[in-house]
Amino acid sequence: xxxxxxxxxxxxxxxxxxxxxxxxxxxxxxxxxxxxxxxxxxxxxxxxxxxxxxxxxxxxxxxxxxxxxxxxxxxxxxxxxxxxxxxxxxxxxxxxxxxxxxxxxxxxxxxxxxxxxxxxxxxxxxxxxxxxxxxxxxxxxxxxxxxxxxxxxxxxxxxxxxxxxxxxxxxx
Numbered sequence: 104x105x106x107x108x109x110x111x112x113x114x115x116x117x118x119x120x121x122x123x124x125x126x127x128x129x130x131x132x133x134x135x136x137x138x139x140x141x142x143x144x145x146x147x148x149x150x151x152x153x154x155x156x157x158x159x160x161x162x163x164x165x166x167x168x169x170x171x172x173x174x175x176x177x178x179x180x181x182x183x184x185x186x187x188x189x190x191x192x193x194x195x196x197x198x199x200x201x202x203x204x205x206x207x208x209x210x211x212x213x214x215x216x217x218x219x220x221x222x223x224x225x226x227x228x229x230x231x232x233x234x235x236x237x238x239x240x241x242x243x244x245x246x247x248x249x250x251x252x253x254x255x256x257x258x259x260x261x262x263x264x265x266x267x268x269x270x271x272x273x274x275x
Contacts, residue, residue: 107139107146115139115147117190122209125221128188132227141232148228148240151187155225156246157198158183162265165255166201169262169269170210171217179250184224205268217273 115135118128139147167173167182186194189207196203210217229240255265263270 107143107150109150112147112150113191116151116187118188121189121207122211124211125185125218125224128221129224129227132188132224133231136228136231141236144228144232145240148232151225151228154187154194155180155183158186158194159246159250160198161250161252161254162201163197164250165257165262166197166204166266166269167219168255168257169266170204170219170273173220178220180225181220181222184221185219188221188224202266202268205266205272 116132118131120127123131136144136147163183163186164173164179167179171178171182173179173182186197186204193204193207197207204219210219212218232238232240256262259270259274262274
């Protein structure tokens with residue numbers, strides 16, 4: 104496999120077991136990426152960056168807020184990594200309707216709280232490339248400084264209107 108197709112990207116990035124803890128999901132991706140060439144790692148990183156930019160939206164930030172109280176940039180980045188790890192179908196459905204994430208099960212729980220986050224999942228390809236080549240992956244601009252769309256209103260009544268399924272399932 105000389106190049107990396109979009110389908111190959113999704114095959115690699117999608118977790119095989121949706122109930123796995125975040126560290127196991129990351130470890131699984133690391134194992135899969137070890138077999139890629141440097142050019143394939145570069146392509147993988149570009150696809151990942153594209154997905155991260157596509158889901159950098161206020162409506163998805165609102166979904167993360169309802170699901171797990173996500174309220175900062177770092178948490179939202181890790182939420183987007185989790186979203187990508189769920190696969191193309193879940194990802195595409197969330198772009199169309201963030202409330203569809205209520206149907207995305209199972210969700211890992213940490214300390215009895217939903218934990219839809221994967222720490223530094225987006226960095227795995229770059230770290231592997233750097234380890235192999237003693238150099239960083241080619242720089243790809245990350246996009247805008249602000250999420251796209253209109254900022255969500257964080258009052259319960261607005262969240263319930265915007266995310267009825269997520270609100271019913273996760274809001275505490």
